Each structure stands twice: as C-alpha cells, then as structure tokens.
Amino acid sequence: MTSVLTAEGAQVRPALMSRWLVVAALGVAAAYARVIWFTPPEATQGLAQKIYYLHLPAALNAYIAFGVVAVTSVVYLWLRDPRADRVAESSAEVGLLFTTVVLATGPIWAKPIWGAWWTWDARLTLTLFLWFIYAGYLVLRGAIIEPEMRARYSAVLGILGALLIPFIHMSVYLFRTLHPMPIVLKPDRPSLPSEMLQTLLFSFAAFFLLYLALLRERYRLGEERALLAEREGHAHGGD
Amino acid sequence: MRDETFGSVPMGLAAADVELPGLARAAWLVARKDLAIEFRTRTAFFSAIVFALLGLTIFYFAWDATAVAAIDLAPGVLWVIFTFSGLLGLQRSFGVEQADRAMDALLAAPVDREAIYLGKALANVVFVAGVQAISLPALALFYNVPLGGVWLPLAGIALLAAVGIVAVGTLFSAMAVNTRLAELLLPMLSLPFFVPIVTAAAQTTARLLAGRPAAEAWPWLRILLGFDLVFVVACAIAFPYTLDE
Numbered sequence: 001m002t003s004v005l006t007a008e009g010a011q012v013r014p015a016l017m018s019r020w021l022v023v024a025a026l027g028v029a030a031a032y033a034r035v036i037w038f039t040p041p042e043a044t045q046g047l048a049q050k051i052y053y054l055h056l057p058a059a060l061n062a063y064i065a066f067g068v069v070a071v072t073s074v075v076y077l078w079l080r081d082p083r084a085d086r087v088a089e090s091s092a093e094v095g096l097l098f099t100t101v102v103l104a105t106g107p108i109w110a111k112p113i114w115g116a117w118w119t120w121d122a123r124l125t126l127t128l129f130l131w132f133i134y135a136g137y138l139v140l141r142g143a144i145i146e147p148e149m150r151a152r153y154s155a156v157l158g159i160l161g162a163l164l165i166p167f168i169h170m171s172v173y174l175f176r177t178l179h180p181m182p183i184v185l186k187p188d189r190p191s192l193p194s195e196m197l198q199t200l201l202f203s204f205a206a207f208f209l210l211y212l213a214l215l216r217e218r219y220r221l222g223e224e225r226a227l228l229a230e231r232e233g234h235a236h237g238g239d
Numbered sequence: 240m241r242d243e244t245f246g247s248v249p250m251g252l253a254a255a256d257v258e259l260p261g262l263a264r265a266a267w268l269v270a271r272k273d274l275a276i277e278f279r280t281r282t283a284f285f286s287a288i289v290f291a292l293l294g295l296t297i298f299y300f301a302w303d304a305t306a307v308a309a310i311d312l313a314p315g316v317l318w319v320i321f322t323f324s325g326l327l328g329l330q331r332s333f334g335v336e337q338a339d340r341a342m343d344a345l346l347a348a349p350v351d352r353e354a355i356y357l358g359k360a361l362a363n364v365v366f367v368a369g370v371q372a373i374s375l376p377a378l379a380l381f382y383n384v385p386l387g388g389v390w391l392p393l394a395g396i397a398l399l400a401a402v403g404i405v406a407v408g409t410l411f412s413a414m415a416v417n418t419r420l421a422e423l424l425l426p427m428l429s430l431p432f433f434v435p436i437v438t439a440a441a442q443t444t445a446r447l448l449a450g451r452p453a454a455e456a457w458p459w460l461r462i463l464l465g466f467d468l469v470f471v472v473a474c475a476i477a478f479p480y481t482l483d484e
Binding site for chain 2: 077129132133136139140143144145149152153155156157159160163164167168170171172174175
C-alpha cells in the first residue's frame, strides 16, 4: 500500500486497507463458508459444482464492470470530466480481474464435468474475447502518457468495445449452432433449488460488494497517481 | 472556422470564387492523395502482396496435405491472410502522415474531420481490395480451388469484409500512431474486432466453395452487413475524438 504525503506532510491514506475492502472480503469468506458447509452438493456434479458460486457471480460482476466502462466512457466524451475516465479505468481493471477469475475457475470445473479443460463453447469464447478486448483497453491506456489524450482514446475504445460484444455474441452462437460438437456441451441452466439459489444470490451480493470496494480502491489509487504525476511534472518544470 | 481557414487561401483567390468541397468530394480528395502516394511508392502494397503469397505458401505446408484437403483449408487460410495483410496497409494509413507533421496540414484543410476519416478509409478499402484481388486467384491456383461459378459472390463478401476491417482499422490506426507502442498496438486493438468479420466471411466462403445453398450463408451475411453498418457509422462519429483538439 503506497501512501502519498500532501504538501503539509499529512498522509492522504492512513488506512492500510479500506473498510470497504475488509467488509467485502468478509462477505466473500462468509459466502464461501455457506457454499461449503451450508449448501447441499449438487446431485450429479458433486463437489465440482461448488465452483459455480464463485464462477457465476464473478462473471456477472465482470459484465457489470464492463457496462460501467461503456457508460463512463460516454460520460467522459460528453462532459470531459476526468473522474469519469478514472472510474472507467478502474472498472476495466476490476472487470478484467473478474474475467480472469471466470476463465481460471471455468476449466477447473470443466475438466471433471466435460472431460476437457477447454471447449470452444459460445459462452467460453465470448468470455475469452471480453478478456482480449479489455486487456487491449488497458494496454492502450499504458501506451499513452498524456492524461487528456489517454482519456479520450480509451473512451473511444471503451464504447466501441461495448458495441462489439453483441457481434461476437451472435457469431459465436451461430458458430456453435451450425457446428454441433459431439462432446458434452454445457447443460441447460438447471432451475436451482431454493437453498442453492439463496447461496448464489448471497455470493453474488458479496462479489458485487467486492467489485465496489476494489473499484473504490483503484479509483483512489488513480487519484494519487494523477497527483503524483502532477507533482513530478512540477518538479521537472523546475518550479 | 471554415471561412477563416479559407480566407487565407493564397494567390489572391477570393473565398467566394472557390466552392468548398462537400463531404463526399472532400473524402475522395483525401483518398486520392493517399492512393497517389501509395501508387508512386508502392512499398506497402508490394509488401502486402508478397506477405499474402508467403502466407498462402506457409499455411499449405503447415498441414498434412494427405490428412486435410486443400479445399477445406482454403477459406480459413484466405481470411487469416486477408486480415493480416490488411493490417499492413492500415498501419501505413496514418503512419504516412507523421513525417513532417503532415497530419497537422490535413487537419488545417477546410474539410470536415469525418471526411478525413472516410477518405482514409476509402483509400484503405482500395488497398485491401487490391490485395484480395491478387491473393484470391493465387489461392485458386495454389490450393486448386475452382472459383469458376462463385467468384462474383466471393468478391462481394470480400468487399463487405474489407469495409468492416477498414472501418475499425482506420480508426485504430489513427489512435495507434500517437501511442508509444504504435506497431504493436494496432493488431492488439483490431484483432478482437475482426473476429465477427473473419468468422462470418470464412463461414460464408466455405459454404460458397462447397456449393451449399445461399440461404445457409444468410445468417452469417447478416452479421457481416450489420457489422459494416454499425462500425462505419460509429467509427466516423468517433474519429474526431481521436484528433488533437
């Protein structure tokens, strides 16, 4: 945890970890305690199904995160408010993290259930491409130094990326339906028994809290970085 | 702003004497400029052609010819090559404007910024279509694919795909040249966007070559058309935001 000193020498961020993050971490831990000890195992998949309570909430929150990127990108181009850009940046990063969780937990579940770590199922492919789009977004951000230009460029990419998602969605579904594969495909979504549904909702809420907490942390980090860059700029300017 | 710029036209031309170019005409002037540069140097076009031919050759040897029939390979190979050779041209699109800060002069011209984008895109479509026009017969030759009855619809699909690739690629080219990663960034940003195009085009091509009924390719064609429509409009609107203000 880095902390930045203000001109008066006071720390901007005295806390090691924000209260939000602590609450969110406890929430996720509680959700998992519920998943492991208080939710019955699924009849056919057994323990492997437990990963579902981590996988699906992470996926849903990644979608939310990327939705936030698109909205704040539009807001930035409209109002030119650097705060909108900072939210977009933070949300993209947290979204990419959640997508990574989805892509990591998926194969762990798929190996015992489908018999393969990876298949080119529509949903898997779409998630992988989401990862590529927002990884590109963050690389673009890293490749531009000037903050105003970085904000404009990434807002353009953030909006175009959101426009691209439906097209990838359509093509991967069409690709699959026209080429049915002779391997086990993802079964239709089962209608969950209420205990499982409650656990899922609990887990989703915990992950949403985690998303907000990480977003907030990342946003503050962005603020500090901007402050630091400004100060270094002044230093180089020789004032 | 237009009138101001226009008032400074040299050689005593009164502003009223010269008609301002409309969007289409201005776009054509920008495209003609780019095509003239490319026609006189021919460096990018020539290297894109050689690249495409090399690609065709390498892909042929990457598979066991006795296990995979060349005709099954052809559509995929074709579209991978179109995509990557297209990137070579796109890379250059705004690269040429960097020398002597030519971009500033282009921006000072009394034309809409959308016209600059459309002109650049038009020149790029000609470039990509030119590469396609040479590599398509080369594919027929090397992979022994009979193009006889299907070359016209195939050319139509190639053009539709070229429009989509160029719409997105031109915008990203304008962005990428201003970043620290320039050459690396363009493929990284563009390729995810090329996925629906390449998938749709390759699937349609495969059905055409296999002599399947056209109705089977229609859902793919619809994706291609939708992509072109959405991204030509979106990128033309987005382009002014990528310029220094």
